[in-house]
Amino acid sequence: xxxxxxxxxxxxxxxxxxxxxxxxxxxxxxxxxxxxxxxxxxxxxxxxxxxxxxxxxxxxxxxxxxxxxxxxxxxxxxxxxxxxxxxxxxxxxxxxxxxxxxxxxxxxxxxxxxxxxxxxxxxxxxxxxxxxxxxxxxxxxxxxxxxxxxxxxxxxxxxxxxxxxxxxxxxxxxxxxxxxxxxxxxxxxxxxxxxxxxxxxxxxxxxxxxxxxxxxxxxxxxxxxxxxxxxxxxxxxxxxxxxxxxxxxxxx
Amino acid sequence: xxxxxxxxxxxxxxxxxxxxxxxxxxxxxxxxxxxxxxxxxxxxxxxxxxxxxxxxxxxxxxxxxxxxxxxxxxxxxxxxxxxxxxxxxxxxxxxxxxxxxxxxxxxxxxxxxxxxxxxxxxxxxxxxxxxxxxxxxxxxxxxxxxxxxxxxxxxxxxxxxxxxxxxxxxxxxxxxxxxxxxxxxxxxxxxxxxxxxxxxxxxxxxxxxxxxxxxxxxxxxxx
Numbered sequence: 001x002x003x004x005x006x007x008x009x010x011x012x013x014x015x016x017x018x019x020x021x022x023x024x025x026x027x028x029x030x031x032x033x034x035x036x037x038x039x040x041x042x043x044x045x046x047x048x049x050x051x052x053x054x055x056x057x058x059x060x061x062x063x064x065x066x067x068x069x070x071x072x073x074x075x076x077x078x079x080x081x082x083x084x085x086x087x088x089x090x091x092x093x094x095x096x097x098x099x100x101x102x103x104x105x106x107x108x109x110x111x112x113x114x115x116x117x118x119x120x121x122x123x124x125x126x127x128x129x130x131x132x133x134x135x136x137x138x139x140x141x142x143x144x145x146x147x148x149x150x151x152x153x154x155x156x157x158x159x160x161x162x163x164x165x166x167x168x169x170x171x172x173x174x175x176x177x178x179x180x181x182x183x184x185x186x187x188x189x190x191x192x193x194x195x196x197x198x199x200x201x202x203x204x205x206x207x208x209x210x211x212x213x214x215x216x217x218x219x220x221x222x223x224x225x226x227x228x229x230x231x232x233x234x235x236x237x238x239x240x241x242x243x244x245x246x247x248x249x250x251x252x
Numbered sequence: 253x254x255x256x257x258x259x260x261x262x263x264x265x266x267x268x269x270x271x272x273x274x275x276x277x278x279x280x281x282x283x284x285x286x287x288x289x290x291x292x293x294x295x296x297x298x299x300x301x302x303x304x305x306x307x308x309x310x311x312x313x314x315x316x317x318x319x320x321x322x323x324x325x326x327x328x329x330x331x332x333x334x335x336x337x338x339x340x341x342x343x344x345x346x347x348x349x350x351x352x353x354x355x356x357x358x359x360x361x362x363x364x365x366x367x368x369x370x371x372x373x374x375x376x377x378x379x380x381x382x383x384x385x386x387x388x389x390x391x392x393x394x395x396x397x398x399x400x401x402x403x404x405x406x407x408x409x410x411x412x413x414x415x416x417x418x419x420x421x422x423x424x425x426x427x428x429x430x431x432x433x434x435x436x437x438x439x440x441x442x443x444x445x446x447x448x449x450x451x452x453x454x455x456x457x458x459x460x461x462x463x464x465x466x467x468x469x470x471x472x473x474x475x
Contacts, residue, residue, distance in 0.1 A: 058378055060374055060377065060378065083380050083381075083382055084380065086377070086378060086379065086380040087379070087380035089378070090378075091374075091375075091378035091379075093371060093374070093375065095371050097369075097371035097372060097374060097375035098375075099372065099375070099376075099390055099394075100394065101393050101394050101397070110379075110389060110390075111376075111379035111380060111381065114381065114385055114389060115379060115380045115381055115385065159379070160379075163379060163380070
């Protein structure tokens with residue numbers, strides 16, 4: 001395939017991507033294109049490669065072969081400035097990973113000030129607005145240790161939004177949360193999605209998927225087994241593997 | 253037994269002890285600054301991916317930890333002049349303590365940096381920070397907090413190790429005790445007095461450690 005032969009380019013384009021951890025083929029021939037403003041939910045059993053998949057998008061993991069093009073830039077290409085590209089990609093971790101020595105506001109403004117070089121006053125104004133947007137206007141000066149899990153995750157989302165990214169990646173953002181805190185985080189994610197953010201979300205939250213996702217991708221053993229609209233996937237799964245998976249997560 | 257103990261002689265020798273104490277304090281302080289510099293450089297080398305810097309740093313740290321400080325001190329004091337480097341004993345003493353303590357400081361700092369969870373580095377990488385930015389803004393400020401108490405512990409060890417400099421005739425605290433012991437044949441008075449002064453220094457550093465951990469504990473406690 002020549003470069004000029006590419007018909008259309010999504011915001012995130014996996015083309016025949018493979019990755020190994022030692023002899024384990026963790027990503028098998030992944031081909032997936034995420035359009036601008038699209039929300040794709042990735043689900044699958046533990047160890048299926050879904051976290052690895054989205055960690056490749058911002059280069060937290062490197063791919064072995066195939067092409068991965070993000071925002072028009074090919075990863076692993078010497079011409080691609082990864083540091084620069086990462087400023088366009090927000091990443092929300094399962095374990096929040098807030099900076100414990102910084103307040104909520106400082107967590108949100110750190111990268112905008114030092115990476116985006118936005119003047120401090122301006123970054124702080126934007127930071128306060130973002131914290132207000134995620135419902136934490138009263139917590140700007142709190143340290144992460146003083147916040148609940150749900151509050152920490154909302155700060156983490158605000159921290160990503162502070163960089164004004166084009167893409168947001170979520171790696172099981174609600175898996176580490178107590179049940180009563182899940183909805184407050186999902187509500188924020190729904191709001192972000194509704195503003196037109198391009199998102200890849202690793203989650204088993206079907207309510208979220210049905211509400212905002214255009215597509216659900218089901219992975220097993222490193223490969224994409226099935227993909228479709230949330231309705232198709234949850235109501236009429238096509239493969240035995242996805243039916244077995246859904247029966248497990250839906251049982252309770 | 254105690255009637256033989258001469259407090260009067262101790263008082264008589266107090267100016268000498270005082271001078272020794274002052275020398276011990278400033279040469280220890282200087283050596284500790286030296287140890288920090290040596291330690292930071294060694295640690296930076298040790299954290300590199302390539303073996304080119306890491307191997308010599310590891311070899312140096314092992315060599316220092318495997319050999320007695322006295323042997324290192326004697327090498328610098330007696331050995332270096334034979335190789336053509338003649339330095340005053342005070343310089344040799346400070347050099348020896350810095351080079352020795354530096355190896356331990358390097359390991360303390362490395363342990364501090366490695367104690368920072370991987371997620372912290374990933375979060376800063378994901379936000380587009382460069383290596384220098386994430387070290388400066390995220391890793392080092394957190395590592396600093398966990399390294400302060402063990403660093404002060406190392407400072408206490410360094411103060412005690414500085415007693416060895418009396419063997420190359422640096423007139424520090426232990427040397428003052430030796431003088432009293434040999435001038436007046438009063439080893440009990442001489443060495444008990446310096447012990448008291450070392451204890452005093454120990455409590456000062458320990459107090460500092462307590463203060464620092466309380467001060468660091470309040471600003472941004474982690475879970």
